[in-house]
Amino acid sequence: MSHRPDTPTVPRGQTRSQSLREQRVCSDLLEMIRHLQQSLKEHFTQLTTWQMQGLLSLEQRHSGAICKQEDLLDDLMCKMVNLLGSEAVSGLGLRPPLPVLDSQAANRGVRRVSSPQQADQPVPQQRDSEATLVSHDLSSRGIEISVSYHLDFQDYEAYQRDKYHKVKNTLGFINLGTSENKLCTYLLTERLCRSDMNRMENILLQYPDWRGQPFLRKEVACFLTDYCQAPSPLDPENVVILNGCYSIFSALAMVLCDPGEAFLVPTPFFGGFIFSSNLYARVELIPVHLESEVSENTHPFQLTVNKLEQALVEARLKQKKVKGLMLVNPRNCLGDVCSRDSLQEYLEFAKRNRLHVIVDESYMLSVFDGSATFHSVLSLTSLPDPNRTHVIWGTSKDFGISGLRLGALYTHSKGVASAVCSFGCLHGTSGITQYKLYRLLQDREWIDKVYLPTNRSRLQDAYKYITDELKALEVPFLKGGSGLSVWVSLKSYLEPCTFDGELALHRRFLDNKLVLSRGKSFRCEEPGWFRLTFAEKPSELQVAMHRFRQVLEEQKQEWIVKQLADAMRE
Amino acid sequence: MSHRPDTPTVPRGQTRSQSLREQRVCSDLLEMIRHLQQSLKEHFTQLTTWQMQGLLSLEQRHSGAICKQEDLLDDLMCKMVNLLGSEAVSGLGLRPPLPVLDSQAANRGVRRVSSPQQADQPVPQQRDSEATLVSHDLSSRGIEISVSYHLDFQDYEAYQRDKYHKVKNTLGFINLGTSENKLCTYLLTERLCRSDMNRMENILLQYPDWRGQPFLRKEVACFLTDYCQAPSPLDPENVVILNGCYSIFSALAMVLCDPGEAFLVPTPFFGGFIFSSNLYARVELIPVHLESEVSENTHPFQLTVNKLEQALVEARLKQKKVKGLMLVNPRNCLGDVCSRDSLQEYLEFAKRNRLHVIVDESYMLSVFDGSATFHSVLSLTSLPDPNRTHVIWGTSKDFGISGLRLGALYTHSKGVASAVCSFGCLHGTSGITQYKLYRLLQDREWIDKVYLPTNRSRLQDAYKYITDELKALEVPFLKGGSGLSVWVSLKSYLEPCTFDGELALHRRFLDNKLVLSRGKSFRCEEPGWFRLTFAEKPSELQVAMHRFRQVLEEQKQEWIVKQLADAMRE
Incomplete structure (x- = not known):
């Protein structure tokens, strides 16, 4: 067979008119870029002139953001022009006229950051409690x-x-800082070991459908249709499965926002x-700050549309490009659920402002207070802006199997689903x-008759135990009815009542081998709040609360001693 | 056999590779322009701030050249972006995603360009074989x-x-394009179903050690010590486990390079x-181009230090910041192994140039030619630059269980291990x-006496079958002795012998429901090479080769008809 040489100018098969049109586009583009480049140059020259005339000091120009911006602009110009002149567009006949640009910044001999230390040496980088190895081999x-x-x-x-174990390691850490449900582990291990779980088909061992296995997406759609009480069956094609809700959230952030753009998130948030x-x-993530103080008709940490509006206005004043709103329902640390009306209002606020809404409903089956009712956004008959409403759910929280790494996205937007599956x-x-997990979600008999009732009753018991303890200690807490944790105020134990005080108390808990989460890490604006996960095995929860009490007593004791010493000095 | 419909996206007559290339160029351009736009915005904001702080008078800013320049810059940005979104480039698939820019100048009361499409509507974005939904809701x-x-x-x-099934879907696709080993699936399913696999401890269900479970890291270290013949036991603290080798590579790229930096990678690469x-x-990834032509003392596609040196010099001349070298050993598509001496030379080249080396040893147990010996970099007694040498291995290829998602990193650098575990x-x-997988790797008796001998012998059989077929067809191929695929030259079937011709042949295979991988997607510089995975079930491999033969015959037939027609015309 004959071997024809490559045809560098007009790619084979392409029509002449297309090629001409594209060359035209590229040369127009090129002209604009050159013009832009020239304009920028003049702009910078003007700034330099001012500087020389004393209207602008060197410090003003070169010490701050402006200098970086100039370098950046310059670098971008070079990249664009070099790209247009590269191999990539050589077929469009553009290469020869384009000179390759050198960055102006480089010509001006601008900063080049040299390594302060010898390479190859791991550098101990001090952090909060210990040294971490940070190598110079890293970028x-x-x-x-x-x-x-x-x-x-x-x-x-x-x-x-260094985990606590009641026999092997009684001095190890107990972790009430991570939101995990350990109340039904035995039930789950028993269920996951049954023979129906062990089918091992070829397709499970081979590269998968990266959106998630079709049988699982179908089951998740069906499961969410039922448990979220969707008005019509949800579509498996709108489900994407990744390895955890973290990954779903990260992928959504990638495809809904460009770098530097923002989401509003009510505090406290995880x-x-x-x-x-x-x-x-x-x-x-721009915090929408909620407060513990209540006025008439409000409850602590209540999210209102007013607060959302205000946060949005403030963000926009600061030139932030807000692309969405993140909601958690039931609320992870506060333990309450959104009313249907509130939910509708938040969604309408979002629609008015063309914001995406991501709703994390990871705790939807962990509502243990009989008087509270969870409303999924998927249950709403008239969703204000369906294509911009995206729901995250997973088995980690509601089934206490975070180690199995399942996160699911449900979105009405096929475009968003299609983009998120790129991350598979x-x-x-x-x-x-x-x-x-497919088998698990399919077994409704076991879920409805065994797992959910057991889980709910154990959550109730654990919640009652921990809140009784808190009451005995006169520690204020938010009344909750869902989720795995309780939000407590230890303000009166802070000395001083600042975030430094909060950190000091947090460390004291750690010294007593008790991990808690402190308000600051949830972007809470008021110091002194802590999140305690109570969905811990009863025996460990008892030990944890014993340690908790000890720390508070020590803290109080120290305070009394200090007060006495101060009094003596006066 | 089915025929695919015409492809409306790619302008008629334009080839897919052109379209891909141009889409890539346009999206790169687009990103730069957006970045530039953002930078300009920040620049202007800064000028406004100065103005408000009295450092710059309104007159200075707005009366003279600066004001005009700002408007001009702004206007140019809008024009460029709108041009990219215009009819002119609609064939490049860029129109729907591009929001039409409002000029900042417009905000100041000048022009305003309105959006050409309603938001909220998923826009069918035509692509090669079908419509992909690309929504306006995306960034x-x-x-x-x-x-x-x-x-x-x-x-x-x-x-x-649309997968082939010998009974249910005889017209479905057979995939020799993905590097997967399906020869021992039954052995694996049987092993993974045994009772020892079903232990279900609490820690498996809970949030893990994000570096990978300690018991598995220990086993991986031990496994690699033995099968890589490490001179001393490898340290489990230097192992990181993620969900696949893709993830390990992505994480390494994140922590070893800053954006825009580069790795050298010899072609063909995956x-x-x-x-x-x-x-x-x-x-x-900067390709180090290797050739099929041989001179004295070389073999086809041989990697030499000279080629590495040359590629590095060229890259540096283009202002590329090269941070490392990526090697695959055994070589994935070529099917050969690096000699110990070559390996040592590549590593010394890297050390001289202060480059990291990532060695993908994913096929280390898939050497089926008794005369070939695999040498792991972990076996070298004097590794030139241990802190910059990182090995990737996983169970996907060597055990044919890519669906289980295990990738492992072994690095001598504690700093790199520590950074990579941030991705857990x-x-x-x-x-x-x-x-x-821990149990599997631990069962050396089964691995050494059952799995490896069976796998090796089946790889030999499949390789013999496919190469006998290729010989019968007089299709040149590279003699291999490891891995799952064979690298074949179909140059003589290309009309024309260009990447366009390669693509046309690739599509013809697809039309005949056979997925192969073509050289271009491995960055091979010479058109006409294809990778055929032979580690397929024998019955399917037979059907695949039947389809392969059919396509080549059709192709030849067409060529003869064309030659005759040409001759008649003359």
Whole structure:
């Protein structure tokens, strides 16, 4: 067969008119970019002139944001022009006229940050409680990620290294800081070990459908239709399965926002969201601050549309580009549920402002107070803006199996579902696990008659135990009826009543091998709030509360001693 | 056999590769322009701030050149973005996602350009074989990711939707395009179903140690010590487990490089690395082009230090910041192994140039030619630069269980291990699966006496079958002795012998329901190479080769008819 040479100018098969049109587009673009480049140059020249005339000091120009911006603009220009001149568009006949640009910044000899230390040496980077190994082999981004991760997760890592065990390690950490349900572990292990779970088909071992296995997506759609009381059956094609709700949230942040854009999130909210929205997506979470103080007709930490409006206006004044609103229902740390009316109002606020709404409904089956009713956004008959409403749910919280790594997205927007499934190959979950979870969600008899009633009653018992303890200690807490934790105020134990005081108390708990979560990590504006997870095995919860009491007593004792000493001095 | 409908997206007559390339260029451009736009905005905001602080008078800013420049810059931005979103480039699939820009100048009372489409409507975004939904609800980044993912994975998605089955779907796709080992699926399912696999401890259901469960890290360290013949026991603290090798590679790219930095990668290399290094890390993979032509003392596609040196020099001349070298050993598509001496040379080259080396050893147990010996970098007694040498391995290829999602990193650098484990909470794998894989790796008796000999002999048989077929067809191929695929040259079937011709032949295979991988997607510089995975069940491999033969015959037949017609005309 004949071998024709490549045709560099007009790609084969392309029509002449297309090619001409595209060349025209590119040369128009090129002209604009050149014009833009020239304009920028003049702009900078003008700034330099002012500087020379003394209208602008060198400090003003070069010490702050402006200098960085100039470098950035310059660098971008170079990249654009070089791109247009690159191999990539050589077929469009643009390459020859384009000179390759050198960055002006480089020509001006602008800062080049040199490494302050020898390479190859792991550098002990001091952090809160211990040294972390941060190697010079890492990129700047790598160092930032590593340091930020280990700071955020240090208590959790300490717990992982040294867990309490009632026989083997009685001095280990008890963790009431992570929101996990350990009340029904035995029930779950028994169910997950039954013979129906062990089917091992070929497709489970091979590369999957990256949106999640079709049988599982179908089951999740069906499950959510029933338990969220959707007015019509949900569509499996709108379900995406990834390895956990963190991953779903991160993927949503990637596809709904560009870097630097933002979501509004009412406080207190789970700090893990900050990590997940920042690691890859670089999306800012703007807190909508709620207060514990109540006025007439409100309850503590109530979210109102007024507060949302206000937060949005303030954010926009600061030039933030707000793309969405993140809601958690039932509320993770506060333990309450949104009323149907409130929910509708929040969604209408979002629609008015063209905001996406992500609703994390991970605790929807963990409502243990008989008088509270959970309303899923998927239950609303007239969703204000369906294409911008996205629901996250997973088995981690409601079934206490966070180690199995299942997070599900339900969105009415096929475009969003299609974009989120792009993340499947980096956030896929094991086929074997997908099968087990499919069987689990399918077993309604067991869920409705065994698991849910047992879980609800154990949550009630644990909640009663911990709140009785808190009452005995006269520690104020928010009355809750859902979720796995209670939101308590230890303001009166802070000395001083600041976030430093809160941190000091938090450390005191850690010294007593008790991990709690402090308000600051939930972006709570008032110091002194702590989240205590009560869905812990009763025996461990008792030990934990014993440690808790001890710390508070020590703290009080110390305060009395200090007061006495102060009095003596006077 | 079915015939695919015409492809409306790609302008008629334009080839898919052109379209892909141009989409890529346009989306890169788009991103730069958005970035530029944001930067300009910040720049102007800063000027406004100065003005408000009295550092710059209104007159200075608005009376002279500056004001005009600002309007001009702004106007240019709008024009460029609107041009990119215009009819002119609609064939590049960019129109729907592009919001039409309002000029800042317009906000100041000048022009306003309105959006050409209603929001909220999912816009059918035509792509090669079908419509993909790209919604206006997505960010620019979201659109880019979604389009690029569906373009990269479209053959795989078609296969997932319509798989061959010898009874239920004899007209479905057979996939020799994905590197998967299906020869021992039954052995694996049987092993993974045994009773020892079903232990269900609490810790497997709860949030894990995000570096990977300690028992599994220990087992992986032990396994690699033995099978890589490490001179001394490897340290479990240097192992990180994530959900697949893709995730490990992506995490390494994140922590070793800053955005825009690069790795050298010898071609042909697996295209999935491009997706994984780009999705989050934005790290460029610079191809080190190897050739099929041989001179004295070389073999086809041989990697030499000279080629590495040359690629590095060229990259640096283009101002690329090269941070590392990626090697695959045994080589995935070529099927050969690196000699110990070559390996040592590559590592020394890297050390001289202060480059990291990532070695993907995912096929280390899939060497089926008795005369070939695999040398792991972990076996070297004097590793030139241990802190910059990182090994990836997983169970997907060597055990044919890609659906179980296990990827492992071994690095001598504690800093790198510590940084990579930051990714655990977004790339964690199921506890139950971790336990099963721990048991599997621990069962050396079964691995050494049952699995490995069976797998090796089946790989030999499948390789013999496919290469006998290729010989009968007189199709040249590279002699291999490891891995799951064979690298074949179909140059003589290309008309023309270009990447367009390669693509046309690839489509012809797809029309005949056969998925293969073509050289272009491995960044091979010479058109006409294809990768055929032979580790397929014998019955399916037979059907696949029947389809393969049919396509080549059709292709040849068509060529003869064309030659005759040409001759008649003359």
